[in-house]
Amino acid sequence: MLPDQKLLRIPGPTPIPPSVSRAMSQPMIGHRSQEASDLIETIRPGLGPLFGTSEDVLVITGSGTSGLETAVVNAAHPGDEVLVIVTGAFGDRFAKICDAYELQTHRMDVEWGKAADPEQVEQYLKDHPDIRVVFATFCETSTGVLNPIGEIGKAVKSSSDALFVVDGVSAIGGVRAKMDEWGVDIFVTGSQKALMLPAGLALIAVSQQAWKVIESNPQKRFYFDLKKYKDKIEGNSTPFTPALSLLFGLKQVLELFEQEGLDEVFNRHQLMMKMNREALTALNLPLLTDDRDASPTVTAVRPNGFNAEDFRKVIREEFALSLAGGQQNLKGKIFRVGHMGYSSPADVLQTISLMEVGLRKIGVHVEFGTGVAAAQEVYTNWGEK
Amino acid sequence: MLPDQKLLRIPGPTPIPPSVSRAMSQPMIGHRSQEASDLIETIRPGLGPLFGTSEDVLVITGSGTSGLETAVVNAAHPGDEVLVIVTGAFGDRFAKICDAYELQTHRMDVEWGKAADPEQVEQYLKDHPDIRVVFATFCETSTGVLNPIGEIGKAVKSSSDALFVVDGVSAIGGVRAKMDEWGVDIFVTGSQKALMLPAGLALIAVSQQAWKVIESNPQKRFYFDLKKYKDKIEGNSTPFTPALSLLFGLKQVLELFEQEGLDEVFNRHQLMMKMNREALTALNLPLLTDDRDASPTVTAVRPNGFNAEDFRKVIREEFALSLAGGQQNLKGKIFRVGHMGYSSPADVLQTISLMEVGLRKIGVHVEFGTGVAAAQEVYTNWGEK
Numbered sequence: 018m019l020p021d022q023k024l025l026r027i028p029g030p031t032p033i034p035p036s037v038s039r040a041m042s043q044p045m046i047g048h049r050s051q052e053a054s055d056l057i058e059t060i061r062p063g064l065g066p067l068f069g070t071s072e073d074v075l076v077i078t079g080s081g082t083s084g085l086e087t088a089v090v091n092a093a094h095p096g097d098e099v100l101v102i103v104t105g106a107f108g109d110r111f112a113k114i115c116d117a118y119e120l121q122t123h124r125m126d127v128e129w130g131k132a133a134d135p136e137q138v139e140q141y142l143k144d145h146p147d148i149r150v151v152f153a154t155f156c157e158t159s160t161g162v163l164n165p166i167g168e169i170g171k172a173v174k175s176s177s178d179a180l181f182v183v184d185g186v187s188a189i190g191g192v193r194a195k196m197d198e199w200g201v202d203i204f205v206t207g208s209q210k211a212l213m214l215p216a217g218l219a220l221i222a223v224s225q226q227a228w229k230v231i232e233s234n235p236q237k238r239f240y241f242d243l244k245k246y247k248d249k250i251e252g253n254s255t256p257f258t259p260a261l262s263l264l265f266g267l268k269q270v271l272e273l274f275e276q277e278g279l280d281e282v283f284n285r286h287q288l289m290m291k292m293n294r295e296a297l298t299a300l301n302l303p304l305l306t307d308d309r310d311a312s313p314t315v316t317a318v319r320p321n322g323f324n325a326e327d328f329r330k331v332i333r334e335e336f337a338l339s340l341a342g343g344q345q346n347l348k349g350k351i352f353r354v355g356h357m358g359y360s361s362p363a364d365v366l367q368t369i370s371l372m373e374v375g376l377r378k379i380g381v382h383v384e385f386g387t388g389v390a391a392a393q394e395v396y397t398n399w400g401e402k
Numbered sequence: 403m404l405p406d407q408k409l410l411r412i413p414g415p416t417p418i419p420p421s422v423s424r425a426m427s428q429p430m431i432g433h434r435s436q437e438a439s440d441l442i443e444t445i446r447p448g449l450g451p452l453f454g455t456s457e458d459v460l461v462i463t464g465s466g467t468s469g470l471e472t473a474v475v476n477a478a479h480p481g482d483e484v485l486v487i488v489t490g491a492f493g494d495r496f497a498k499i500c501d502a503y504e505l506q507t508h509r510m511d512v513e514w515g516k517a518a519d520p521e522q523v524e525q526y527l528k529d530h531p532d533i534r535v536v537f538a539t540f541c542e543t544s545t546g547v548l549n550p551i552g553e554i555g556k557a558v559k560s561s562s563d564a565l566f567v568v569d570g571v572s573a574i575g576g577v578r579a580k581m582d583e584w585g586v587d588i589f590v591t592g593s594q595k596a597l598m599l600p601a602g603l604a605l606i607a608v609s610q611q612a613w614k615v616i617e618s619n620p621q622k623r624f625y626f627d628l629k630k631y632k633d634k635i636e637g638n639s640t641p642f643t644p645a646l647s648l649l650f651g652l653k654q655v656l657e658l659f660e661q662e663g664l665d666e667v668f669n670r671h672q673l674m675m676k677m678n679r680e681a682l683t684a685l686n687l688p689l690l691t692d693d694r695d696a697s698p699t700v701t702a703v704r705p706n707g708f709n710a711e712d713f714r715k716v717i718r719e720e721f722a723l724s725l726a727g728g729q730q731n732l733k734g735k736i737f738r739v740g741h742m743g744y745s746s747p748a749d750v751l752q753t754i755s756l757m758e759v760g761l762r763k764i765g766v767h768v769e770f771g772t773g774v775a776a777a778q779e780v781y782t783n784w785g786e787k
Contacts, residue, residue: 023429023431025429025430025431025432027432029643030430030431030432030433030643030646031430032429032430033429033430033647038427039427041426041427041647042423042424042426042427044408044410044417044418045410045415045416045417045418045594045600046408046410046415046724047410047412047415047724047726048415048601050724078463078464078465078468078601078602079463079464079468079625080463080625080642080643080644080645081642081643082624082625082641082642082643083463083464083468083625083642086624086625113624114624117622117623117624117627118622118624119622207643209430209433209643215430215645215646215647215648216433216463216643216644216645216646217463217602217645217647217648237502237503237504237622238502239467239471239498239499239502239503240464240465240467240468240471240626241625242502256467257465257466257467257468258414258415258465258466258467258592258594258601259465259601260465260600260601260602260645260648261415261600261601262418262426262600262602262647262648263600263602263645263647339431339432339435341432
């Protein structure tokens with residue numbers, strides 16, 4: 018590889034587009050200046066469509082987890098009964114945050130690699146009518162599952178008046194979301210995934226129903242108090258010093274979305290998912306998830322006949338290509354390929370072709386070109402669908 | 403002015419050095435990669451000297467306020483009696499966070515523009531022996547006061563066994579701090595001030611005495627739980643996705659400190675303070691603070707005979723030079739000149755000379771060169787001290 022070439026194909030952080038990198042290098046400005054207000058005003062209208070909402074999207078300086086905690090401490094009143102649908106490591110994180118706040122936390126554990134079942138959620142809520150908040154994960158990054166948030170939202174809303182809170186961290190910006198239509202009350206994402214930015218921003222969209230719960234919530238909080246952010250966004254400002262370099266970058270990200278068109282952005286992610294799945298299947302690599310449950314942003318493989326960590330190591334050392342390993346239960350058992358954000362069908366072909374070489378290097382019999390050919394077929398036929 | 407030239411002379415955010423800007427533009431890496439660990443390992447030893455501590459410094463992704471809240475929820479157990487020394491808007495913020503957590507908050511309000519009196523703190527703690535935590539501000543950004551943290555620390559430690567928590571946000575990196583010697587238990591700063599970075603990192607140093615209180619603290623928290631950060635830093639990692647672009651930048655900032663030498667960095671800030679104070683005095687502009695209480699990083703002026711906001715507006719529109727206004731009580735009554743971080747004596751001379759022109763433009767009689775000459779005198783005689 019070239020000394021300065023690195024191929025980052027993990028499910029976040031993702032590569033930064035050059036124009037975004039340039040935008041973030043702009044000279045610093047005062048955070049209470051007219052220029053900063055203008056920046057926030059320019060960004061605001063572009064965020065709602067990413068979540069599928071007509072509501073304002075609030076921006077907190079912090080990791081994705083700060084956004085998840087913000088959702089918990091605003092949506093759940095102290096001592097509330099809540100349901101956390103756990104389909105992997107990030108559902109588990111929601112549950113851990115709820116535990117840290119000593120909520121009465123019900124866990125619905127789903128086998129890792131499978132999506133949650135909306136009917137089961139509906140029944141659970143009928144059986145537990147005191148549940149005030151339901152937490153779910155859109156794309157479960159640890160398994161590559163895309164949960165059916167639309168159907169789960171319908172199940173939540175038809176069987177309870179609980180708030181529905183969704184972690185959209187590795188989906189928003191890569192997968193069509195319909196917050197308002199789906200009945201999502203709080204939708205959270207982070208900047209370092211399909212939004213093509215470095216980590217450091219948590220974005221949170223809030224429904225009118227959620228605001229009622231938030232406004233009367235006595236839960237102790239300060240930095241994560243969404244009311245403070247709501248009060249300020251109306252004047253194109255923030256309650257605390259914003260991460261301005263990331264906002265410079267976010268403006269350019271929205272410009273890139275505008276240029277490509279959001280429909281095409283989401284279509285590209287669907288295409289990359291399909292290319293990956295067909296290629297990996299052609300290479301006899303077992304996919305962790307069924308097609309029905311698959312995320313457009315990340316694909317997990319559970320290899321048999323070779324060690325996932327050995328494979329990742331060879332790929333990294335020989336080609337500077339980073340793939341992700343498994344987390345928690347799946348540590349050492351799977352590897353994950355990220356295909357979101359600044360990632361194209363051409364990048365998928367490159368990744369697959371290097372994976373083929375890497376497989377041969379660790380002694381797995383592979384007919385060169387097999388996976389690539391399968392991905393090429395998907396790519397060339399895609400327009401005809 | 404040149405179309406692309408902006409002079410940012412507010413007390414944060416501050417200008418980003420070009421090499422730091424370039425460092426932040428590096429391609430993204432995996433946050434759990436060896437490269438990320440190496441980055442954190444390289445940064446770690448450079449942070450303690452900025453605070454004057456041999457302890458590890460923990461890094462949280464968030465605004466400065468997230469660091470202040472982290473200090474509160476880790477140092478104070480629920481219901482604790484605490485004392486907040488309020489010398490301006492940022493002391494007030496500490497008190498507001500304590501109020502949000504329903505601590506039994508004692509406020510010691512000091513006239514804005516004056517420093518806190520260590521003897522008064524000592525007496526207060528003797529009179530209120532149940533106080534568990536004392537909160538103070540090193541540089542009160544809203545007034546340009548540098549509080550005598552060393553003496554206050556001595557007062558706290560000699561009269562109580564309370565923890566001593568200090569907001570170092572606009573001081574650390576520009577003013578010599580001696581955390582261990584002064585008896586500071588938790589010392590917080592943000593990235594966008596004397597550390598020459600965009601906002602988005604809160605840095606927190608913690609004493610051994612504080613760890614005992616933190617480890618037994620039942621206060622509900624998750625993202626701000628310092629134990630999580632401590633557990634991870636030992637393996638050169640973080641509990642949540644770090645703001646990697648800012649860490650790339652922080653590594654380069656430490657490199658710049660190394661090149662200049664920390665003693666010289668602090669000396670430069672002393673020199674810039676003195677140049678500003680002499681120049682502003684020569685221009686008959688009344689300084690808000692006494693010499694004894696003055697901060698090396700920001701200087702506040704309370705003009706008589708003209709309107710501070712009119713002056714700031716002219717300066718901004720004519721020269722693209724940003725000065726800060728007053729906050730809360732002092733809104734409209736003062737203006738503030740930032741001189742920290744990527745700021746040199748040459749920049750002070752430029753700022754003073756443009757301020758002279760701006761004063762003439764709003765109708766204030768000024769003999770051109772008067773302030774500049776005073777600053778030049780300080781500059782040329784400085785070496786002889």
